[in-house]
Amino acid sequence: MAKRSTLILSALFALVGTFVGALISSGAFAAGAPLERAPDTMQARVMGCAACHGAQGQGTDNDYFPRLSGKPAGYLYNQLLAFRDGRRKYPPMNYLLAYLPDAYLKEIAEYFASERPPFPPPSPVTVDAKTLDLGKTLVTKGDAARKIPACVSCHGAAMTGMEPAIPGLLGLHADYLSAQLGAWRYGTRTTVAPDCMGRISKLLSDRDITAIAAYLASLPAPADPMPVAARSLKLPLACGSVPN
Secondary structure, eight states: OHHHHHHHHHHHHHHHHHHHHHHHHTTTTSTTOOOOOOOOOHHHHTHHHHHHHOTTSOOOSSTTSOOOTTSOHHHHHHHHHHHHHTSBOOHHHHHHHTTOOHHHHHHHHHHHHHOOOOOOOOOOOOSOHHHHHHHHHHHHTOBGGGTBOOTHHHHOTTSOOBTTTBOOOOSOOHHHHHHHHHHHHHTSBOOSSSOHHHHHHTTOOHHHHHHHHHHHHTOOOOSOOOOBOTTSSOOSSOOTTSOO
16 A cells, blocks of 8 residues: 555656646746746647656556557547546546546547557566466466456457557556456456456456466567457457447
């Protein structure tokens, strides 16, 4: 809990610092200078995002600030709406997006979806071989006995996601992946019904989540990290956030 509170405060200070720094560098606080409306450019819009996610959405060394770039625009847009409307709960994001209109958020999503910075190297493996093997099995094959579908059945064989609304899961830290699966399981992250990830995550044990997160974080980026085309995959269950 203390670590999460520190992260929230750090994110809020980063956002405030970014905007204040931009105002100072622009001369808005110069003596006698008239206050002017900030230009509505994409560079200005994403300044708040860049403080935590990087200028191109490439992510940072912080475990809990994920990569955004290259993910399907529909997915990113859904997440911005979820933070704004309270389906995802993280105060810095909730506050930042509280009063932003749909069209504005859609343009931000499209911006980061079009960015293609290089992926970071895979994270070092910190779990034992049996746990990593369990993660590989759940990601690639699932567990039919427990009605757990394979991650690849929705996110693609290369884990690059599918247009327009299923994200790639590469270039993310194991702690972030584990935290998101936990958030789905405990209901602090939700989506429109039917909430397929909420349903799947509730079938996972703590060890399953650790294993899946460790395996995904260990994967290198493929030569072509683009999401696969819409409807390339037949989803094993209905997901409210994915168009039919």
